[in-house]
Amino acid sequence: MSQAASHAESSAASHDESHAGGHDEHHGPPWLAHHFDTPAQQFDAAKLGMWAFLAQELLFFSGVFVAYGIFRSWYPEAFSTASHQLDRVMGAANTIVLLFSSWTAAMAVRSSQLGKKQQTTTLLLITIACAFIFLIVKYFEYQHKFHAGLLPGKYFGHPVDGGLFGAIPAGHGHTPHLAPKAHIFFSLYFVMTGIHALHVIVGIGVLFWIVKRNASGEFSKEFFTPVDLVALYWHLVDLIWIYLFPLLYLID
Amino acid sequence: MGAATTTVPRAQPHHPDPNENYLKAERGIMSWLVTLDHKRIGIMYLISVILAFAVGGAFALGVRLELFSRGRTIMDADQYNRAFTLHGVVMVFLFIIPSIPAALGNFILPIQLGAKDVAFPRLNLMSYYIYVFGACFALYSMVNGAVDTGWTFYTPYSMRTASSVIPMVLGAFIMGFSSILTGVNFLVTVHKLRAPGQTWTKLPLFIWGLYSTSIIQVLATPVLAITLLLLCLERFLGLGIFDPKLGGDPVLFQHFFWFYSHPAVYIMIVPGMAVVNEIIATFTRRAIVGYMFVAMSSLALALLGFLVWGHHLFVSGMSEYATMVFSGLTFLVAIPSGVKVFNWVATLYKGSIRLESPMLYALSFIFLFTIGGLTGLFLGMLAIDVHLHDTYFVVAHFHYVMVGGTVMGFVGGLHYWWPKMTGKLYSEGMAKVAWFLVFIGFNVTFIAQFIMGSRGMPRRYYDYLPEFEIFHKVSTIGSWILGAGFLTMLAMFIISLKSGAKSTRNPWGSAALEWQTPTPPPLANFIKVPTITRGPYDYHLATEEELSEQ
Ligand code: HEM
Ligand SMILES: [Cu+2]
Numbered sequence: 001m002s003q004a005a006s007h008a009e010s011s012a013a014s015h016d017e018s019h020a021g022g023h024d025e026h027h028g029p030p031w032l033a034h035h036f037d038t039p040a041q042q043f044d045a046a047k048l049g050m051w052a053f054l055a056q057e058l059l060f061f062s063g064v065f066v067a068y069g070i071f072r073s074w075y076p077e078a079f080s081t082a083s084h085q086l087d088r089v090m091g092a093a094n095t096i097v098l099l100f101s102s103w104t105a106a107m108a109v110r111s112s113q114l115g116k117k118q119q120t121t122t123l124l125l126i127t128i129a130c131a132f133i134f135l136i137v138k139y140f141e142y143q144h145k146f147h148a149g150l151l152p153g154k155y156f157g158h159p160v161d162g163g164l165f166g167a168i169p170a171g172h173g174h175t176p177h178l179a180p181k182a183h184i185f186f187s188l189y190f191v192m193t194g195i196h197a198l199h200v201i202v203g204i205g206v207l208f209w210i211v212k213r214n215a216s217g218e219f220s221k222e223f224f225t226p227v228d229l230v231a232l233y234w235h236l237v238d239l240i241w242i243y244l245f246p247l248l249y250l251i252d
Numbered sequence: 253m254g255a256a257t258t259t260v261p262r263a264q265p266h267h268p269d270p271n272e273n274y275l276k277a278e279r280g281i282m283s284w285l286v287t288l289d290h291k292r293i294g295i296m297y298l299i300s301v302i303l304a305f306a307v308g309g310a311f312a313l314g315v316r317l318e319l320f321s322r323g324r325t326i327m328d329a330d331q332y333n334r335a336f337t338l339h340g341v342v343m344v345f346l347f348i349i350p351s352i353p354a355a356l357g358n359f360i361l362p363i364q365l366g367a368k369d370v371a372f373p374r375l376n377l378m379s380y381y382i383y384v385f386g387a388c389f390a391l392y393s394m395v396n397g398a399v400d401t402g403w404t405f406y407t408p409y410s411m412r413t414a415s416s417v418i419p420m421v422l423g424a425f426i427m428g429f430s431s432i433l434t435g436v437n438f439l440v441t442v443h444k445l446r447a448p449g450q451t452w453t454k455l456p457l458f459i460w461g462l463y464s465t466s467i468i469q470v471l472a473t474p475v476l477a478i479t480l481l482l483l484c485l486e487r488f489l490g491l492g493i494f495d496p497k498l499g500g501d502p503v504l505f506q507h508f509f510w511f512y513s514h515p516a517v518y519i520m521i522v523p524g525m526a527v528v529n530e531i532i533a534t535f536t537r538r539a540i541v542g543y544m545f546v547a548m549s550s551l552a553l554a555l556l557g558f559l560v561w562g563h564h565l566f567v568s569g570m571s572e573y574a575t576m577v578f579s580g581l582t583f584l585v586a587i588p589s590g591v592k593v594f595n596w597v598a599t600l601y602k603g604s605i606r607l608e609s610p611m612l613y614a615l616s617f618i619f620l621f622t623i624g625g626l627t628g629l630f631l632g633m634l635a636i637d638v639h640l641h642d643t644y645f646v647v648a649h650f651h652y653v654m655v656g657g658t659v660m661g662f663v664g665g666l667h668y669w670w671p672k673m674t675g676k677l678y679s680e681g682m683a684k685v686a687w688f689l690v691f692i693g694f695n696v697t698f699i700a701q702f703i704m705g706s707r708g709m710p711r712r713y714y715d716y717l718p719e720f721e722i723f724h725k726v727s728t729i730g731s732w733i734l735g736a737g738f739l740t741m742l743a744m745f746i747i748s749l750k751s752g753a754k755s756t757r758n759p760w761g762s763a764a765l766e767w768q769t770p771t772p773p774p775l776a777n778f779i780k781v782p783t784i785t786r787g788p789y790d791y792h793l794a795t796e797e798e799l800s801e802q
Contacts, residue, residue, distance in 0.1 A: 033373075034368065034369075035367065035368035035369040035371075035373070035445070036445075041444055041445075044444055045371045045372075045440050045441075045443075045444040045445070048439070048440045048443055048444065049371060049372060049375075049436050049437070049439075049440045052435075052436045052439055052440065052470050053432075053436055055470060055471070056432050056436070056470050056471070056473070056474045057474070059471055059472075059474040059475055060474035060475070060477055060478050061478070062474075062475065062478075063474075063475050063478030063479060063482070063508060064478060064482075066508075067482070067493055067504065070501070070504065071493070071500075075499070152485075152489050152490075152491055152492075153486075153489050153490035153491040153492040153495075153498060154489070154490030154492070154498065155489065155490070180499070181492075181499045183492055183498065183499075184491075184492045184493065184498070184499055184500065187489070187491035187492050187493055188493070191482065191485060191491065195481075
């Protein structure tokens with residue numbers, strides 16, 4: 001983290017008077033934006049911005065976490081019986097996949113810092129592959145819930161045939177034997193994992209974009225900020241799952 | 253995500269001269285639509301929020317006109333519900349929240365920091381288009397049947413009404429992201445892009461206000477976002493989270509909603525206060541008394557704002573203990589607000605006051621905000637709120653805060669920075685006439701509402717008892733005077749654009765940094781990166797040249 005550490009107080013970093021006298025001519029590297037004076041200042045700004053953005057993401061999820069806490073305390077039995085309907089093996093597998101992908105993302109930052117372009121690409125592609133595995137596992141989990149009628153809210157107890165995209169209610173209210181209000185658990189399950197999955201999908205898009213930029217040689221030992229930031233984002237996606245998994249799958 | 257993608261490609265060869273004034277540096281409509289210059293983005297926001305204000309104002313006048321006499325006047329009850337909802341939604345989400353930070357702040361904040369731009373120019377442009385995109389959703393909802401829930405979208409009604417809730421709520425959701433991204437951008441800009449010598453204690457108070465606002469924008473808005481998303485899903489899927497029929501809790505929605513919307517009150521008011529600081533310092537030629545207290549009171553308001561949301565739910569079913577805690581916390585907010593008012597008054601005392609139009613708005617702000625704030629204490633008092641809740645007293649209270657506060661701050665700031673933004677002067681005589689109409693019209697409109705509210709006139713009612721008729725008539729006539737005031741102001745600004753005299757660099761003789769650069773500012777904000785050696789209000793240290801009108 002040489003860039004970050006060496007310039008904690010970059011905002012006060014002196015403007016380079018030698019070329020501040022009227023012309024916007026920069027002699028800095030091509031990736032240095034015109035309104036920054038030093039690479040360190042630009043790096044710190046990007047990083048602070050990302051942290052603020054991630055704080056915002058956490059607060060976004062906090063809403064559903066609060067809702068979960070309230071309804072769990074109201075309907076403990078429903079939540080307990082409903083959580084047994086989730087597939088812990090699949091959930092655990094996905095947890096491992098995400099943890100591993102977070103590690104490869106971190107390694108990608110490291111290799112990018114060392115200027116190892118090819119290795120960075122490989123590591124990022126592994127991260128992306130893990131993200132796809134995660135989504136595929138989720139697909140099968142969802143599929144199973146759809147067949148069993150474990151659906152959110154008013155669709156609860158109405159099994160759906162024909163896969164995820166042919167969502168036609170079938171059968172007549174064959175409610176699984178769960179405590180009343182179990183449908184709220186499944187509402188929260190689908191909302192929380194759904195929003196999380198959306199973050200995974202966005203992450204895949206951004207990761208691909210970074211892979212492309214890396215392949216075209218945009219990054220170097222001196223400039224690897226975007227790799228760093230996408231890894232931070234990916235850690236957040238991982239972190240949120242680390243909370244979701246025990247809350248939804250494990251707690252009795 | 254957005255924040256990650258912030259390296260702006262370096263200016264292309266043949267890029268415009270950074271020393272050319274920003275209005276002329278590039279030409280053509282496209283150069284505006286894809287600009288990364290914070291000043292131009294600020295101007296685009298300015299035009300958009302003024303348009304929104306006009307739309308919201310038209311609905312306001314319609315609502316008032318309907319209430320002019322009893323029974324049906326110009327619309328039926330259903331249309332009335334839609335009209336006041338649209339008025340509220342447009343004013344809150346499209347006008348007040350972005351008005352000062354995104355429009356004035358975008359223009360002024362980097363210049364006051366001595367920076368060339370905000371930290372993430374591309375993100376800034378993106379925020380603007382997200383705002384426009386969200387506004388389109390709101391517009392779509394308006395033409396597609398509109399919404400009749402009130403701007404608060406309370407469940408369970410908002411889950412059941414046949415009106416077009418989903419596009420409107422999605423619109424608010426999207427505009428929320430614009431607000432968050434602007435907040436992130438400003439936070440980072442203040443932290444990382446201050447000019448050499450611009451220490452935290454030399455920051456203009458406008459910056460302190462926007463900085464505090466940004467914290468609220470980043471921390472509160474996401475909670476609104478998830479709430480609105482859940483509401484949409486509730487309508488689609490019947491989640492049961494807010495739906496009492498399915499075991500959910502409709503009051504949970506109110507908790508979530510006010511966890512955002514009370515802090516949002518400070519997104520509206522803190523920037524207004526921040527503008528007032530700048531105006532008062534300039535028009536008294538004095539340093540704001542108690543700089544650090546005023547700066548810290550912005551932060552205190554931002555943080556306290558998160559703790560008091562429960563005062564909106566006193567009568568919605570909460571434990572007695574909780575209501576008492578929320579009532580007590582609510583009073584704490586009076587402390588930082590009081591600190592500001594006292595410091596302004598102390599600054600005015602012995603200052604050589606010049607009563608030019610920006611100053612008239614700043615003084616109006618203090619006067620009206622004080623009334624709004626004190627009536628807020630009534631509402632924070634548990635026992636009194638049970639009587640006043642959802643009456644016109646509340647309507648008058650929040651208009652004193654939002655119009656008397658934000659709108660006065662916004663309009664005052666617009667007058668104050670107009671010469672810097674456009675390079676043109678406006679007719680001071682006409683500005684004073686407009687101010688007079690606005691001030692009188694506003695008070696006539698809303699004092700009548702305080703009185704009828706305290707006598708029990710409920711808000712959001714289509715019709716009323718005979719004893720309220722006189723107050724409604726007075727209030728409606730007041731709204732016409734107010735409307736005439738804003739129209740006069742609009743005409744004045746248009747005339748100024750067309751044929752206003754050229755402004756000098758520092759027409760008010762201010763010591764603040766943004767007045768030291770040419771008018772209008774060059775593309776790079778300063779011809780030479782400034783080194784800051786004194787505070788923005790250190791009139792005794794400022795040189796004659798700095799304060800001169802040339
Ligand atoms: C011409 C001046 C204005 C008039 C005559 C006016 C009038 C009204 C009226 C009659 C209501 C409906 C009250 C009810 O039925 O409960 C209302 C609500 C509201 N107004 Fe205004 N208003 C004006 C300006 C503004 C401005 C400038 C703002 C914001 C900047 C604003 C924000 C609101 C909000 C947030 C509501 C609440 C809507 C709701 O209950 O859902 N108003 N206003
Ligand atoms: Cu409040």
